[in-house]
Amino acid sequence: MxxxxxxxxxxxxxxxxxxxxxxxxxxxxxxxxxxxxxxxxxxxxxxxxxxxxxxxxxxxxxxxxxxxxxxxxxxxxxxxxxxxxxxxxxxxxxxxxxxxxxxxxxxxxxxxxSDRHLGIPGEELEGSLSATEFVAWYNGHPDAATRDLDLSRVSGVAVVGVGNVALDVSRILAKTAAELHSSDIAGHALNVLERSGVKDVYILGRRGPLQAKFTTKELREFGELEAAGVDLHPEEIQVSEAEEAAIGDNVVKKNLEVLRGFQTLEQRDVPRTVHFRFLVSPAEILGDEQGRVRALRIQKNRLTESGSAEGTGEFEELPVQLVLRSVGYRxxxxxxxxxxxxxxxxxxxxxxxxxxxxxxxxxxxxxxxxxxxxxxxxxxxxxxxxxxxxxxxxxxxxxxxxxxxxxxxxxxxxxxTYEDWQELDRYETSLGAEAGRPRHKVVQLEEMLTHRRG
The missing domain is CATH 3.40.50.720 (NAD(P)-binding Rossmann-like Domain)
Structure with missing residues (x-):
């Protein structure tokens, strides 16, 4: 010293x-x-x-x-x-x-x-929000727990981004309430997801599968969902022999294997489909007369020699009523x-x-x-x-x-204090145990503060 x-x-x-x-x-x-x-x-x-x-x-x-x-x-x-x-x-x-x-x-x-924005027309429409906000809602953050979300009239969701957060929100939307029962998802979110009308979840990446940021474990879980299948466009995950030979990251190699493996999965009669889309960028969020999201207009891309994405001028509309952007925190x-x-x-x-x-x-x-x-x-x-x-x-x-x-x-x-938190922790886990769940979160700040060490 x-x-x-x-x-x-x-x-x-x-x-x-x-x-x-x-x-x-x-x-x-x-x-x-x-x-x-x-x-x-x-x-x-x-x-x-x-x-x-x-x-x-x-x-x-x-x-x-x-x-x-x-x-x-x-x-x-x-x-x-x-x-x-x-x-x-x-x-x-x-x-x-x-x-x-x-x-x-x-x-x-x-x-x-905070989160980054897409910077496209229609981002202010009802039904357009960040994955950050959606995650906070289903995890019971006091700032987001009162958000009024109704998924019963939502059949399509676009998740913009190909990182692990994008996969998380997509997986939660694709799972059944029974699958989520063993999680510690907030009670209000579980109730909403139980009445969900979601049939299609689109995960959108502006570049190819070799540039995606998710990890293999999180990706592989989509092949194990009880009530959702996986759909890909073969041309969007196509990689040349030279590109594949140049892959130096083992995670990227495994991700490519998993994506290719999805194409060989047995076709099942399930109510939901997760669509992995690569080489597409959101161009505009389209709204209905009530100012709610009705579709997402995307542009197809190609990779330049430098590895960046450029638009081809070819557009497509995805029939979605919810758009979640997951393009970075701030x-x-x-x-x-x-x-x-x-x-x-x-x-x-x-x-x-x-x-x-x-x-x-x-x-x-x-x-x-x-x-x-x-x-x-x-x-x-x-x-x-x-x-x-x-x-x-x-x-x-x-x-x-x-x-x-x-x-x-x-x-x-x-x-x-930490002793107060321990009291709240005991309360949440005991409530969860009564319902056969790991935890039942208290999500309102005022209620949290009532649970203190005596």
């Missing part, structure tokens, strides 16, 4: 605030408490009462094994050096100035909660925190906030929306390493604030 590191002692530890309790936030706290050079205490803030962020509200409800990562998160949140302060919104309940006054360092780990600025509008991330250099005051960032808001949950672990560890480097060099110095002063600031605010 350097002389400057000794500025922090067990009696006066390094005090760090982490804004955001998703994977990157909890991994940041984990890295801080695992190191032994500097005594530390960590406060993790979230605007919602519930921790885990993307794991609770972004991961597909039928992918429960992925959600088991929360077992590791629990170890971090149960550590005596870590506090969870839920239902506290940065910029509203505590300002940046207050954070900087009371913590020696702040790590922003808020993810990328970070949202935090009040007062330097932000790079072009990249949609907090302005930073390797994790240090540009022009910041002992401020750091981790996760998607640091590097952009890429990677899987585990990717955030190394990202967070890299940021914490920089923070500790700044402690060691004397760049990061102690501030005068205290937990007691913060408690006074929040005295009139209903802070939700």
């Amino acid at each position: 350097s002389q400057d590191s000794a500025a922090f002692t067990p009696e006066r530890p390094l005090r760090v605030a982490v804004i955001g309790s998703g994977p990157s936030g909890i991994y940041s706290a984990e890295s801080l408490i695992k190191q032994a050079d500097v005594p530390v205490e960590v406060d993790i803030y979230d605007r919602l009462p519930t921790p885990y962020g993307l794991v609770r509200y972004g991961v597909a409800p039928d992918h429960l094994t992925i959600k088991s990562v929360t077992k590791a998160f629990e170890k971090t949140l149960n550590d005596d050096r870590v506090r969870f302060l839920g239902n506290v919104e940065f910029g509203r309940d505590l300002t940046r100035e207050q954070m900087l006054a009371h913590y020696d360092a702040v790590i922003y780990a808020v993810g990328a909660s 970070g949202v600025p935090l009040p007062g925190v330097p932000f790079d509008e072009k990249s949609g991330t907090i302005a930073n250099q390797g994790g240090r906030v540009t022009g910041g005051q002992q401020e750091y960032t981790a996760g998607w808001i640091k590097r952009g929306p890429s990677g899987v949950i585990g990717t955030n672990r190394k990202c967070a560890a890299d940021t914490v390493a920089l923070l500790l480097q700044d402690v060691s060099s004397g760049v990061l110095t102690p501030r005068t604030g205290s937990r007691e002063a913060l408690a006074d600031l929040l005295a009139q605010h209903p802070v939700y």
Whole structure:
């Protein structure tokens, strides 16, 4: 330990605030408490009462094994050096100035909660929304749970994008209510999907299968659906021998094998079909007299020598009443925190906030929306390493604030503790058990706050 590191002692530890309790936030706290050079205490803030962020509200409800990562998160949140302060919104309940006054360092780990637009006519029509919004709705996010969705009159859905999120929403739409019963999908969404009239789901990629961003496991699941078949246009997945020989990514090779395998599946009499379409771009969303989506006009593409897509001038209309865009996430600025509008991330250099005051960032808001949950672990560890480097060099110095002063600031605010979350967790899982499901989510903020440790 350097002389400057000794500025922090067990009696006066390094005090760090982490804004955001998703994977990157909890991994940041984990890295801080695992190191032994500097005594530390960590406060993790979230605007919602519930921790885990993307794991609770972004991961597909039928992918429960992925959600088991929360077992590791629990170890971090149960550590005596870590506090969870839920239902506290940065910029509203505590300002940046207050954070900087009371913590020696702040790590922003808020993810990328917005989405990118298609930029085509008709995108404002009723029935046109982002996959982000749809995922939040069926996962029971309080911001989206009250959305009034009626799928009983929807026979066709277009999902624009060929990443894993696009596959997630398509799979949820293609599954039966019975298949989804064993998931932790929100109750209101399960009820709506049970009355769904969806017969066709179109997954649209502007380039070919070799450029798709989904992973093989998620793709393969479409060949295992109980009530949905798969349809492809052979010419759209055609790959030349030279192109195939040049494939260097094993995932891309396996994806191509799976797509070709779909063409050999036994034809079944099932009520739904998932159509994988490649080399097509949305050109216009068409509406009816009531301002609702009635169709999506797409243009067929070809690949240029550089690998980009260009339109051929040949168009087609898909009869859909719902269009979900899944063309990328984007970070949202935090009040007062330097932000790079072009990249949609907090302005930073390797994790240090540009022009910041002992401020750091981790996760998607640091590097952009890429990677899987585990990717955030190394990202967070890299940021914490920089923070500790700044402690060691004397760049990061102690501030005068205290937990007691913060408690006074929040005295009139209903802070939700980790113990409170554990009570809500027990309630949700017990309700789920009664219905033969893993969990029955509470989706209204007001109801969440009524479940507290006695």
